[in-house]
Amino acid sequence: MFETIIIGNPESCRTEAEISDKSGRWLALVYEDANGWHTEVLGDWVKQVPHSFDTIIEDAKERLSHYVNRRGENVPAAMTVGALSLWLILKDDGTAMGVRL
Numbered sequence: 001m002f003e004t005i006i007i008g009n010p011e012s013c014r015t016e017a018e019i020s021d022k023s024g025r026w027l028a029l030v031y032e033d034a035n036g037w038h039t040e041v042l043g044d045w046v047k048q049v050p051h052s053f054d055t056i057i058e059d060a061k062e063r064l065s066h067y068v069n070r071r072g073e074n075v076p077a078a079m080t081v082g083a084l085s086l087w088l089i090l091k092d093d094g095t096a097m098g099v100r101l
Helices: 053-064 081-088
Strands: 002-009 014-021 026-033 036-041
Touching: 002 053, 002 081, 014 053, 026 053
Parallel strands: none
Antiparallel strands: 002 014, 014 026, 026 036
């Protein structure tokens, strides 16, 4: 019913979980920064969402917790946009997009 995609957002300098419905409509954004976890719900669709959506949000947080640079802190100097995006999606197992870096 819902799909969660993890992205490295170089503009916001953070790793984000984008949650969409089965039609591809973007519903929410989950991320962590120095102030803690945030969930941005897009539009007023939340009035119609099942209670299980809270579980989807918690799952997104758990998935994001494995991305070591998710908060975008201490960015290495002189990174290109592409390098920054990859840096943001580096996981605690040393991989990004399934490739060991």
